[in-house]
Amino acid sequence: MLINWFTVAAQIVNFLILVALLKRFLYGPIVAAMAAREEKIAAQLAEAQQKRQDAEQEEASLRQKIRDIEERRQELLTEAGNQAEAHKKELFSQAREDVEQIRQKWAASLQREKETFLQNLKQRLGQEVIETSRRALQEMAGLELEQRLTEVFLDHLRQLPPEEQAAIRESLQETGGELLVTTAFELSEEARQKIAARVQEQFGRDLALRFTTSGELLAGIELLTSSRKLAWSLGSFLDSLDEDLSQAFQQLEKSEAA
Amino acid sequence: MEISLDNWVLWQQGPVLFNATILYTWLVMALLVLGSWLATRRLSTDAKISPWQNLLEVLVGGMREQIRQISQQEPGTYLPFIGTLFVFISVSNLLAVVPGYHPPTDSLSTTAALALCVLVAAPIYGIAQQGLRGYLSHYLKPTPLMLPFHIISELSRTLALAVRLFGNVMSGAMIGAILLAVVPLFFPLVMQLLELLIGQVQAFIFAVLATVYIASALQAHEETREEIIKTPAEPTRGGEIPKEDEKT
Numbered sequence: 476m477l478i479n480w481f482t483v484a485a486q487i488v489n490f491l492i493l494v495a496l497l498k499r500f501l502y503g504p505i506v507a508a509m510a511a512r513e514e515k516i517a518a519q520l521a522e523a524q525q526k527r528q529d530a531e532q533e534e535a536s537l538r539q540k541i542r543d544i545e546e547r548r549q550e551l552l553t554e555a556g557n558q559a560e561a562h563k564k565e566l567f568s569q570a571r572e573d574v575e576q577i578r579q580k581w582a583a584s585l586q587r588e589k590e591t592f593l594q595n596l597k598q599r600l601g602q603e604v605i606e607t608s609r610r611a612l613q614e615m616a617g618l619e620l621e622q623r624l625t626e627v628f629l630d631h632l633r634q635l636p637p638e639e640q641a642a643i644r645e646s647l648q649e650t651g652g653e654l655l656v657t658t659a660f661e662l663s664e665e666a667r668q669k670i671a672a673r674v675q676e677q678f679g680r681d682l683a684l685r686f687t688t689s690g691e692l693l694a695g696i697e698l699l700t701s702s703r704k705l706a707w708s709l710g711s712f713l714d715s716l717d718e719d720l721s722q723a724f725q726q727l728e729k730s731e732a733a
Numbered sequence: 734m735e736i737s738l739d740n741w742v743l744w745q746q747g748p749v750l751f752n753a754t755i756l757y758t759w760l761v762m763a764l765l766v767l768g769s770w771l772a773t774r775r776l777s778t779d780a781k782i783s784p785w786q787n788l789l790e791v792l793v794g795g796m797r798e799q800i801r802q803i804s805q806q807e808p809g810t811y812l813p814f815i816g817t818l819f820v821f822i823s824v825s826n827l828l829a830v831v832p833g834y835h836p837p838t839d840s841l842s843t844t845a846a847l848a849l850c851v852l853v854a855a856p857i858y859g860i861a862q863q864g865l866r867g868y869l870s871h872y873l874k875p876t877p878l879m880l881p882f883h884i885i886s887e888l889s890r891t892l893a894l895a896v897r898l899f900g901n902v903m904s905g906a907m908i909g910a911i912l913l914a915v916v917p918l919f920f921p922l923v924m925q926l927l928e929l930l931i932g933q934v935q936a937f938i939f940a941v942l943a944t945v946y947i948a949s950a951l952q953a954h955e956e957t958r959e960e961i962i963k964t965p966a967e968p969t970r971g972g973e974i975p976k977e978d979e980k981t
Contacts, residue, residue: 482755485755486837486846492762493766496766497769500770502793506793508773508790
């Protein structure tokens with residue numbers, strides 16, 4: 476159990492050498508490797524965490540994009556629906572307008588046809604009435620129709636309102652006193668004298684009278700200055716007849732429409 | 734009782750001699766250095782590592798953790814010294830299973846040498862940490878009157894620890910020798926196992942006591958010691974299982 480002091484010294488040296496060698500070959504490399512590994516693993520974990528966060532962000536942004544697209548799609552659909560609805564309404568109103576225009580055109584043409592028809596009817600009817608009246612009057616009383624017409628015309632002249640008479644007088648003075656008497660028939664000498672006497676009595680003695688006939692006048696007498704006209708004929712009866720016929724047609728239409 | 738390794742002299746020239754203790758110490762040193770060199774030659778820094786690297790990482794990591802817990806200090810500076818104490822004693826005792834091998838720790842010269850190393854290392858670490866003035870001023874607190882008592886305290890603690898280390902190592906060899914003498918035929922295998930266990934316990938105790946002693950030489954060592962007494966060191970993760978309770 477002795478202690479050999481040289482051995483103690485040698486063992487101290489051995490131990491210190493061993494400490495140095497192990498520090499060089501064991502602790503240094505191992506500790507460095509452990510630190511490096513820990514650092515590396517921590518870095519990998521951090522990287523993984525980072526990637527995971529990135530992926531989550533990416534996922535969130537993609538979800539948002541999908542939502543946006545879906546919203547946009549809904550908007551477009553709604554917009555398209557609205558546009559189609561508006562277009563439909565527009566087309567409907569357009570069609571209604573067209574129909575209305577066609578109907579108006581048709582109604583106008585119908586009106587025109589009706590007017591034309593009434594015009595023709597009036598002329599034909601007037602002619603027929605005049606012809607028939609003339610024939611009937613001639614057969615019944617010979618020249619009495621003309622005489623009667625002359626008398627009626629003279630009555631008209633006599634009963635002419637004073638302002639009319641004044642106007643005609645004035646007109647006569649302007650033109651130098653010539654008066655044109657137009658009749659639908661040839662007046663007898665007697666009738667001419669009666670009319671001349673009557674006119675001269677009423678408008679002045681120095682009047683010059685000229686007599687003409689015209690087929691366009693319907694059984695009447697017309698008194699013409701340069702600017703005035705005094706007329707009486709069956710045409711006025713025919714005009715009232717025309718009105719009566721028009722009213723009759725309108726009533727007929729109303730009853731048909733009802 | 735075996736022959737002391739110190740007396741097994743292979744070569745001598747005056748006071749310089751070469752005995753079996755030194756021979757076996759060199760063998761252990763060569764084994765340790767070679768093994769370390771082979772294992773750390775290709776260290777991997779990836780997640781996947783070789784089994785040898787794994788073993789060494791567990792060993793070194795466990796020692797670092799033990800030092801950190803006992804000394805309440807970062808283990809970087811103390812690891813080579815304390816770690817080498819542990820590894821050397823541990824491997825020396827572990828190789829006892831090899832026939833023809835004699836652990837150098839069986840020699841009192843070796844244990845005395847290690848105790849002296851610890852004795853010197855403690856003030857060196859204290860001075861390295863606090864500087865010479867800081868370390869010496871520690872002896873004058875709280876008043877210069879306390880200086881003799883501080884010195885006596887340090888010396889007695891050092892002596893006590895050294896003797897305890899010495900006694901631990903010696904007792905292991907003694908117990909083994911006595912038991913072998915008592916039951917030479919029936920328990921050789923059990924004795925070998927017991928020997929291995931005692932060797933590892935000795936290694937651990939030696940390292941822990943060295944740590945405690947160095948820590949006590951550092952600043953605030955009073956609190957540190959109290960904490961160590963309250964919370965004994967936990968087992969290392971992997972490696973040898975400490976059994977210090979019946980010895981300390």
